[in-house]
Amino acid sequence: MLTRQIIDRIVRTALDEDAPWGDVTSELFVPAEATASARLVAREPGVFSGAEVLVRTMNAVDERIVVDILVEDGTAFEAGHTLARLEGPARGILRGERVALNLVQRMSGIATLTSRYVALVAGTDARIVDTRKTTPGLRALERHAVVCGGGHNHRNSLSDAVMAKDNHLAVLTASGISVTDAIRAVRRRLGHTTHLEVEVDRLDQIEPVLEGGVDTIMLDNFTLDELRQGVAQVNGRALVEASGNVSLDTVAAIAATGVDVISVGALTHSVRSLDLGLDVDIEPVAAAEHAGRSARG
Amino acid sequence: MLTRQIIDRIVRTALDEDAPWGDVTSELFVPAEATASARLVAREPGVFSGAEVLVRTMNAVDERIVVDILVEDGTAFEAGHTLARLEGPARGILRGERVALNLVQRMSGIATLTSRYVALVAGTDARIVDTRKTTPGLRALERHAVVCGGGHNHRNSLSDAVMAKDNHLAVLTASGISVTDAIRAVRRRLGHTTHLEVEVDRLDQIEPVLEGGVDTIMLDNFTLDELRQGVAQVNGRALVEASGNVSLDTVAAIAATGVDVISVGALTHSVRSLDLGLDVDIEPVAAAEHAGRSARG
Amino acid sequence: MLTRQIIDRIVRTALDEDAPWGDVTSELFVPAEATASARLVAREPGVFSGAEVLVRTMNAVDERIVVDILVEDGTAFEAGHTLARLEGPARGILRGERVALNLVQRMSGIATLTSRYVALVAGTDARIVDTRKTTPGLRALERHAVVCGGGHNHRNSLSDAVMAKDNHLAVLTASGISVTDAIRAVRRRLGHTTHLEVEVDRLDQIEPVLEGGVDTIMLDNFTLDELRQGVAQVNGRALVEASGNVSLDTVAAIAATGVDVISVGALTHSVRSLDLGLDVDIEPVAAAEHAGRSARG
Amino acid sequence: MLTRQIIDRIVRTALDEDAPWGDVTSELFVPAEATASARLVAREPGVFSGAEVLVRTMNAVDERIVVDILVEDGTAFEAGHTLARLEGPARGILRGERVALNLVQRMSGIATLTSRYVALVAGTDARIVDTRKTTPGLRALERHAVVCGGGHNHRNSLSDAVMAKDNHLAVLTASGISVTDAIRAVRRRLGHTTHLEVEVDRLDQIEPVLEGGVDTIMLDNFTLDELRQGVAQVNGRALVEASGNVSLDTVAAIAATGVDVISVGALTHSVRSLDLGLDVDIEPVAAAEHAGRSARG
Amino acid sequence: MLTRQIIDRIVRTALDEDAPWGDVTSELFVPAEATASARLVAREPGVFSGAEVLVRTMNAVDERIVVDILVEDGTAFEAGHTLARLEGPARGILRGERVALNLVQRMSGIATLTSRYVALVAGTDARIVDTRKTTPGLRALERHAVVCGGGHNHRNSLSDAVMAKDNHLAVLTASGISVTDAIRAVRRRLGHTTHLEVEVDRLDQIEPVLEGGVDTIMLDNFTLDELRQGVAQVNGRALVEASGNVSLDTVAAIAATGVDVISVGALTHSVRSLDLGLDVDIEPVAAAEHAGRSARG
């Protein structure tokens, strides 16, 4: 899911933004030939996500930086744990530090939050999925982080699955076509690999939608009781997705209603970055050498 | 601060990501000639940020969409308030909706949080500033949002101000140069418009740093008492920035110590998107017309 | 499916390639202020595709060029038919001509060929679909052209549907897992909106695949007899896609076996551009005016 | 002619298009550490073109893939011949396969078709050249393929040679300037390295064009008799290019008229991709290893 | 020669470079609603080049800025002359000012210098041409400026004409091929529209080169006497280009030798920007209005 192309595009944009003309501080204080070692350390427990992003960020700054990943994506860790070790030119590590942390902390924050939702639905058949409420430009990373946390991904984008909401259906029914016929017509025009999901707001909407033939029916903002009734009514004729009012407090009860999929916007729209830090040690450089060299930076 | 170039680059990336091959749902359910009107509505109180982003997102999708901004950036609003009205091709509004919301909700979330910090330091001389802990790719938007909330911006990037931390200074002192001399040497090489800020961890580091001559001294993770002593010691010879452990609970007390600047990573690194929604009404299209036209999409 | 972003990216690349330093011929022979009118004329019968591409190509060259589309995408026409009229600066029309024709002729060639396949399967339930054998960089245009010709699209890319072939399955079975279990395991990890298609080469592979649970089963290079048996065996438990050896000569017989989907690589991998021409009339410019003006051009 | 910059731009666009979010199939079925070997095999005879494109496509996906080219560009081969061998991470080879084939099959198709035209004019002084009817975005590759097939290239683009057609000349003659004077005036303004070619439709247009002084005169849609007369009339004062109605059936006769250049739009505007295939063998991975690893993929 | 695509790419790069995060000065001092008028004024005499660049720079900043060009490209003007008038949002004009001036002053500097060379060769048949010694990224603009000054362009780039120098020929002669044969062989492989120019350093090299058949022969660093002898020896069998040691002091004498083309690296490699200024008048804004509005900027 995370191709080099995607990661590199994000990393390049981030580095340009964070150091368009270089890092004046390091250029003035740190001689070009100084090397450093660094450790990515967890300052709180969590689930890791972003190893490849860390590697490619540092390599984009300076390909001589060696990154040794100690913990694979998707692994839980405790506070104090060392997640990766870096070694290489000091200026490069310092320049890449903030970009790498901004990305990896966010990804690990998402993975960690997702893992809490996933733990709460353990033992049920419900899966936790993300939504399109991702950070613009970072969707690929954030969806990967959801998977690292044990969640699943919903559709990639508007282009690879149908998700019809009330006002989509309203357009057709306003022109006198029944919901059932509308869905049937859409199915005929739709690519055979494109998933067809329809959102309903009330129990009585379920039957006409199912008759049209859908792959997933989304029950939006249903109470727990309504969800149970909805699951019973659908009765395996489509997947059932619960959406709306999902939180760490409610997710277990929602899963217990028998729904197949629970979509959680909060996984990505309001992320708390996980507290990870980079402990950097710059190797001492002989004074004479430094004085002579750093003059030109 | 928000140029067209910056906004457009972000919007284009976001639209490509969210609909690389178009919006299959709207293409199937909504005829090309259907028009819609929509209202951006606040579902909770807050401070608005992102008007220009909303306008340019919708125009990037379809330049026929007219966006009427009712509330300017930086304005506080109540739940239920209508912030903007849109009118134009329905498919375009539906395709731009999620990208616009993802951006504007995040920006308004930041502006709202910033305004809470700013309110808490009212009456003191301290200003609330952001950090480089912004979302990669969105820094310009997030810094603008901080200003909308009444905060100020710290340096743009690594390229336009020096911020020397302990391990920067350690490189020089390890080669036998005193902190004071190191800072003096840097100042000689530094562009005259480049701000020179140095971070210290202990009170006894303040004097040598000030002797070197800095514009701002950052007191990192100081207790309130230490901050007060630090301010007294600096005594106007440089600006004093407090950093570390800043939260809504602590910020007022920190401001009361007399520091000039309080930098708050949480303004941008762990944002909760503000709850804004787009209420879309698609105009009914005559059935015959629809049937005929939508066949080709 | 065809967003402005996609079309504009292709058009910009094509114009850069075809006139990186402008059109020296027109700059020397045609005064900057000369206007022209032009007609896009069919030199052979076919099905049109590319109206929007024509419009945006000409507007990318010079936004003053007005393009009046006379025939909508997906419409069949006879030789001699005028498909569109253009009016505007002569230099612009001449510079955009070849790029527009290269794109629209190719798209209309695909639409026309597709319509022939579609006509041959009329009366059956089979749909004609494209493959990933599209021209690199032009997939969105070519898939749109397939739809214009009455065909349907297969998956967009490697990212939005699973298509497991023999060597994918072989990896798992080599490690001792049965095909059925392998597919079940994949389904558990797969996003719920992601279509799962598996390719089989022999009739005896059908049952274990179906037991794993797939959305579509592809019968690759089956004889007509085998296809019929395959359809019977699947018996509605999945969609059946026929692939391999599909041509205008064989497609009707294949459709008659009862398959749901027939994928045709030839729709896009070996396209004959349709013969369309642009008849351009440059308005005469007064000699004196021309002599004076074109000196600087 | 094929620089790394050109190839890489095309390959990157193609990979983004074909796997924007990665290859879900391989990620689910093939463990990250699996390796594969593959052979590019000719399924029909032809002339090879695209070795460098194959190498750089695979390296763009994963730089660990080693590609061993067995047949150089421009070499003829028989069906069954192995053209290249690949070795490396299985996921990478599978992801790059379709993009590489789409490009190399097209290029080899062009080289092969060109070689047939070239063979038919052997023994004459005529050269076979391409036109601007190339696939938008792929012109550099297609022109290279023409050279691989023994053909020559016409001008790169609108920017590096003049090709005046009837309606260019008409603009000037309409303002009362003679064709001869018009061409002379253009020559004076034209860069001295820019080739000047003028197209004529009738024999009586040749003389005034030659008097103006051109490098090449194009005889458009002339009969064989007219071509012979045209060649005699030009008599070495310019190169003679034949254009229009050129096919494998007519090219030998056209070459026999004594023209210097025969331009063939069909070389690139209606290409049949050559049938090449990639036979991939994925190395078996120990079951335990696979089960453990592929869970995170 | 100057397409919108080329200009816009240069302008976008320049604006990003000069104001990546906007213009802090104008944002703080000038209210968003303030308008300004401005005049582009010549502070010294010269030849104008860059009208279109001025227009598109200002429009890239803010499309509401109206630019009225008073002097066309290629026109000579005196000190004090007003070349263009601008009207529009003050912030936009101030932000575009430096980029527009940097480009237009450089272009007009080149046009002016070229016109001096051109004036010095008036009455001869020699034309003044540029070289590839242009500013990286700005070649299209600089070549256009040369034409504005009455000069001509040499080849666009390495891709559209052959220019063989001594070490190119040495490669072939080292392998035992004569210069004449080498040039003949190259001509056979060369596209028929590609100009073939060969550089010689001594008079005795002319004959073998001419026998090979070239379009232009460049006499590099020849004395005036040698140039005269060279022109006599070539005797119309090819164009003669003089190169090396060309300055305002020597160009007239070089032209008098009868050469056809004089290439002058100094036209572009060492340009003095012409002294043009933008006189900006910002319209007064009512104080109350300003105070209220500029608070948010």
Added chain:
Amino acid sequence: MLTRQIIDRIVRTALDEDAPWGDVTSELFVPAEATASARLVAREPGVFSGAEVLVRTMNAVDERIVVDILVEDGTAFEAGHTLARLEGPARGILRGERVALNLVQRMSGIATLTSRYVALVAGTDARIVDTRKTTPGLRALERHAVVCGGGHNHRNSLSDAVMAKDNHLAVLTASGISVTDAIRAVRRRLGHTTHLEVEVDRLDQIEPVLEGGVDTIMLDNFTLDELRQGVAQVNGRALVEASGNVSLDTVAAIAATGVDVISVGALTHSVRSLDLGLDVDIEPVAAAEHAGRSARG
């Protein structure tokens, strides 16, 4: 200051511009397998700048080219000195030659000119700084060259320091606000790391500006007497920058007035490229080998 990202973007643009379709000359004359060695030689004395640019240009063309830098950036050299040695594929070195020279000659020209200004102010406290009058697209390289010559950089761009000129101030004073109040108001809204510089044209403007509180005051087009008075009046309350009419003839006297900073537009707006050349030796290739190989190029 010179990051890989910046250099690579400039180099890529320059190579695309200079050889969009490759180097036809080398492809025809030089066999693909030929190697060459080359020396970058100074043809006049100067100060070097651009080592990294040379390396990355050559590596962008062909990563097998090895560049050995013999003289570091910022070092003075005599005519005849060898600055770098290159070794690698001959075609690559020839293709990269002009782009590398165009960049390095310009950078070294700037460094050399800067060093002359710097030498003239030696013994004073004045520093020589650049301006925003840089070549669009090359600012980072040119600013680096200024530092190589011993100069300092002014602000990066419009985004990282305030530079208020008369018409900025006029906007505010026109609305009835005093200059002093205007500057105070701006300071309150300005980021604390953003340098505040104000330009004055007359001595009597100094006091109100200083009272507002600025970091630097620019005395624009002051006579030497006025500069001396200005320095006395400012008396250390701000840095003093002299601007206008600075030339090699006047700079020493300006420095002697006691100003802190002298900004010199001529450092970059009217650069003479330094005369550096690349002496290339192509290794002889055996004739048979060449004949066989170069046929395909």
